[in-house]
Amino acid sequence: LSGLKTTLFGKNIHYYDEAGSSNDIAKKLAPTAEEGTIVVVEQQTGGRGRLGRQWASPKGGIWFSTILKPRIALSAASRLTLTFGLSVTKALREFGFDAKIKWPNDVLVNGKKVCGILTEVDAEIDTVEFVVIGIGINANMSLKDIPEELRENSTTLRDEGGKSIDRVEFLQKLLFEMEQEYIRFSTRPFSEIMEEIITLSDTIGREVTVNMPNRIAEGTVVGISKTGALLLKRTDGEIEEIIAGRCIYTKK
Ligand code: BTN
Structure with a gap:
């Protein structure tokens, strides 16, 4: 190098x-x-x-x-x-x-x-x-x-x-x-x-399933916070802030 x-x-x-x-x-x-x-x-x-x-x-x-x-x-x-x-x-x-x-x-x-x-x-x-x-x-x-x-x-x-x-x-x-x-x-x-x-995010606007250690959340990604958390609008309409998890796109 x-x-x-x-x-x-x-x-x-x-x-x-x-x-x-x-x-x-x-x-x-x-x-x-x-x-x-x-x-x-x-x-x-x-x-x-x-x-x-x-x-x-x-x-x-x-x-x-x-x-x-x-x-x-x-x-x-x-x-x-x-x-x-x-x-x-x-x-x-x-x-x-x-x-x-x-x-x-x-x-x-x-x-x-x-x-x-x-x-x-x-x-x-x-x-x-x-x-x-x-x-x-x-x-x-x-x-x-x-x-x-x-x-x-x-x-x-x-x-x-x-x-x-x-x-x-x-x-x-x-x-x-x-x-x-x-x-x-x-x-x-x-x-x-x-x-x-x-x-440069590909994830905002996506419909996703987020796997967390003890549960799963589903919804649409409406943003990412300034601290790095995913902002998910859940199917029940609530906005949830997710700090860590595995994100799977449910639609292409
Ligand atoms: C992931 O997406 O799951 C993370 C993959 C990280 C792979 C790299 S390759 C170099 C370094 N050594 C490893 O054993 N893993 C990371």
């Missing part, structure tokens, strides 16, 4: 041809690692997704994790996931893709998922010690390289763009976007980042 224009993100890089999960390696390194250290894995044999799911990680994708040590409360950690979803979206748009954000943290190209983010936090009482941000991008591969049961409504950059992308150039651009957003996150009101996320 010799063309890197960042001072923090990617200053230290750990690269593996093959490993279980870059998030697991990053979590082990985190206590002694410098903030901004990244772990890049060419092929993950135990890639993990949110909610305990598997994440297919064949060769050709971009699978990496970033170690951060923000001075934030545990409850604010999910804001980082939203923030880096914005960075991925911006980097993809610079590469000419029609990228949008699906709440809370998927990035879609042409309406299909190309990127997932898995944030893992280590906290002491309510203070964050470190955060590992795992980002997976289906880049130079085809949907055929993903097992059928894990395909969901996914796609790959190669399938959408008709050609492979320069992954090194893309990662440099992405790390630059991530560093910019992280500086903004640390120095500006979060509502500033949220405003931009809202303009």
